[in-house]
Amino acid sequence: MTNIDGDLAFLPLGGTGEIGMNLNLYRCNGQWLAVDCGLGFGGPEHPEVDVMVPDPGFIADRRDKLLGLIITHAHEDHLGAVAWLWRQLKCPVYATPFAAAVLRRKLTEAGLLGEVPLHVVQSGSELTLGDFSIEFVAMAHSVPEAQALAITTPYGLILHSGDWKLDPDPVVGPVTDEATLKRLGDRGVLAIIGDSTNATVEGHSGSEAEVRRALPELIRHLSGRVAVTCFASNVARLESIALAALAVGRQVAIAGRSLRNIEAAARECGYLADVPHFLSEDAAADVPDDNLLLILSGSQGEARSAMSRVAADTHPRIALGEGDTVIFSSRVIPGNERAINLVQDNLARRGVRLMTDDDHMVHVSGHPARDELRRIYALVRPEWSVPVHGEWRHLTAHAGLAREAGAKPLMLEDGDILRLAPGTPQIVDSAPVGRFAVDGNRLVPMTGGVLAARRRMLFNGVVIGSLALDENGRLLGQAQISAPGLFETEDPETARMVAEFTAAVADLPAPLRRDDFALGESARASLRRVVGRRVQKRPLVDVHLMRIDN
Template sequence: MSTSDNDELVFLPLGGTGEIGMNLNLYGCRGKWLIVDLGVSFGDDSMPGVEVFMPDPGFIADRRKDLLGIVLTHGHEDHLGAVAHLWPRLRCPVYASPFTASLLRTKLVEAHLEDEVEVHVVPLGGAVRLGPFGIEFVTQTHSIPEPNSLAIDTPFGRVLHTGDWKFDPRPLIGAPADEKRLAALGDEGVLALVGDSTNVFKQGAAGSESDVRDSLTELLGRYRGRIAVACFATNVARLESIAVAAAAHDRHVALVGRSLWRIEKAARENGYLKEIPEFLTEHDAAYLPEDKVVYICTGSQGEPRAALARIANDTHPHVTLKTGDVVIFSSRIIPGNERSIFRLQNQLIRQGVEVVTEKDHFVHVSGHPGRDEMCHLYELVRPRISVPVHGEARHLQEHAQLAKDCGVPETAILQDGEMLRLAPGPVEVVDFVSIGRLAVDGTRLVTMDSVIMRDRHRMVHNGSAVVTIVLDRLGSLLGDPQISAHGLLDAEQEADAHEAVVDAVRDAIEEMPRSGRQNDDLVREATRLALRRHMKQSHGKKPLTDVHLVRV
């Protein structure tokens, strides 16, 4: 709660508001807290060595004795991917639908937490009571099975937290969105709608998975060579559609990529893909004629270690593509991934492979609502307050304006760390909490603004240098400084430049007064400054520099 009053209902995003990804939302009521979603985002070229990062849960970790649970809206990484990383700091029960729980358990096994985390499976349309929160799972449609909006009842009113959603009348996997229940919630009264803003600039509706299936079936019939389709692994409806389209042309389907097999296993465990034959392994598919196979591959976003990248680099052990083959990108470009995706597509084209994207053919629909769908949701729910989330600042502002145009009396545009009082009294930001980001660095979590990450960033852009100097007790050099300038100098190919920096360091030490040369700290600092000054003048770089001093 705010520092002034515990008898209120507040909403506090620690991640996912003012950005797309790594959702971490908190609801506070009468001294108790609820987490809705706990996700990750993925690093890019601006984050050297960082593949995955997530919100810092420090605020709620400090209050975990009052934390009642984590409720997951669905199984995408930006909504559940941080659970296994952050649960040891939170240690509370987790609530999820059956498919989402299956995905979570796989991650918990990998983290050796399967026997520690208490996972409660909530049936579709089910409900749970956690302290002052009554939470109803309301069926939605999205690009993954079992997405849910959460109707959160509190003593101060009901909040509808939409999660990721759209209105797909023919979703293929699972039931359509429960519009009847949404309308009933609106009739009963909704205090606030906390809603997805991802596609607020998209006119019309997102489109149906059923239409993509028809289009893919027509498209696959055009080709006689090998076909590879890259898509998001979690889109089980798309996997089914590719399999149906392949069967229509007497082709067999192989899954290429570990995440696809994990999703396939979770889907079949929960009754999905029942009419689809078992997929082939990439090894078995290699024995099929090229006009009889379709590969479904991971790596639609250009991920360097994914299956499609290895195929494009011709380093995959079982799958090769050549002139006459085609790769269909049945996905959209996630902002920030343009360079890696275009690099991948260019590699494929250089091999003579045809590349088909959503700009060339109707091969993808979004899992997020367009403006018409958002307006329809507001017509059904009729909240008193709109709180846009899951979007950058421009998305949030546009969503707030759309809500006003739909007749919503009040809107609130937030940033991560701003605590919004929803009731009682006026809707307003009542507190600000510290936020941060944690990066997965090997087997540990480190803060994104830590010395470790700052130094790594500096090394990427400026290189690093190590200087070893040996002095006697009076401060006389007992040999030339030994210098390694990683990422800056090749001592063999640039012998003159290397000798020049050695001379600069030696001169800086010898020019020091004898009393100064007897002070280790002063010698180290003079050495560091001399090297950095010389490298700045000669190479335009100021490397991260370590000085090793040996006294004899």
């Protein structure tokens, strides 16, 4: 690893070339600054995993030079991994009031609230950490208090955009601070590290106010129960939905832990002041169907979310059926198409009417489309552009637009160390990157043996053979075979495999059958051959040995 003390460099450990798991690092004169620490979801590429976080090993090894972690806003893909990874970072954390309120709840659940030095900073304020001078710039987004970071260093000014849009009426929170962006541009911006999510979308992302105006009329004409699912952290949308419900005589109940946590954080910070407290799931049962609106978590089809359980008719308190309506007030995050389609199919099968942003004004994106990107380049006028926060098609589209706007694009991916100054920016080295799966209360390497075995079991099944032998190596009765996902216990094929496996072990030399290790290896090989003759798969095979004293 090249060690350059006198430079300014940028290193994404997550979130570049992918959606989610944002973890960005800046190096200045040997000191490091982290920006965001988020999670991602498994999706169809990783069906064995629900939630993933980036591997922070590179910066954890250098945490004595890590000055702090700044959170740009309260979305899961930007702060959801803090509670999982902070013990490896051990650094101060900085966030605006709303993001801090959300993060405190996560740290409390992880038993970390008393350990993490969490500092609240205000939009528009400034913070100095070592050779980094950071100005927080208000940006409109689909969550309150989103911030861009103007990072001044001895080598120049970097604008880290975070997630943003140009919304003339964001409903909750201020508009994007274009005056400050222009002021920064007048000073001279070396590079913009910019959001690429909607770089393929022409035009404008739309205003949250459009959704607020459309929802009351849409809901007014519906009968039965109405359920709306949206991103839990979109406080403006929660308020818009609640106000629309009140306007047409419906009470509002929420279901889903993420929604309850966001409501609590929002009210703590002074948001949702014009909306009565939401009903609980239990209280919703006493409200007539035509007077009830439900807000449910799970807009992306998350398997254990309230929306997925309602769609599968497994939710303990909420049921939807013929004559009810579900509104998907959200976009589809790439990779979640299959999960969302499954939820919508399950709802349609139950006779539920579906409404989405394909045919109704129920959602606008929180990310800039191409006209908004052109506008920020006109304001900031950076010399260089580094597209981040998107898959490769998004990064490529962003790079093309940046070039048209007069900036020189630099393409990189997770693990690339981009030296921004001194001299011409270039990738000078690479850092190891990886992912951990969140598995219950632990982190498991995505490339490790645990998940490799789980993937193999998921697609090829698992076969367990059990053998009882005396201390001299004589078999006691027949072997037993369990093959869930491949054969039923009562399947005649299972009985034939048992007989073949028993005979194969009995034919092994007596000295080998007295050696547990050698017997285990040979028995596994025998069982693998027996199963392989019957299925065109390579299941995970294991053998349990029991020694019975004479």
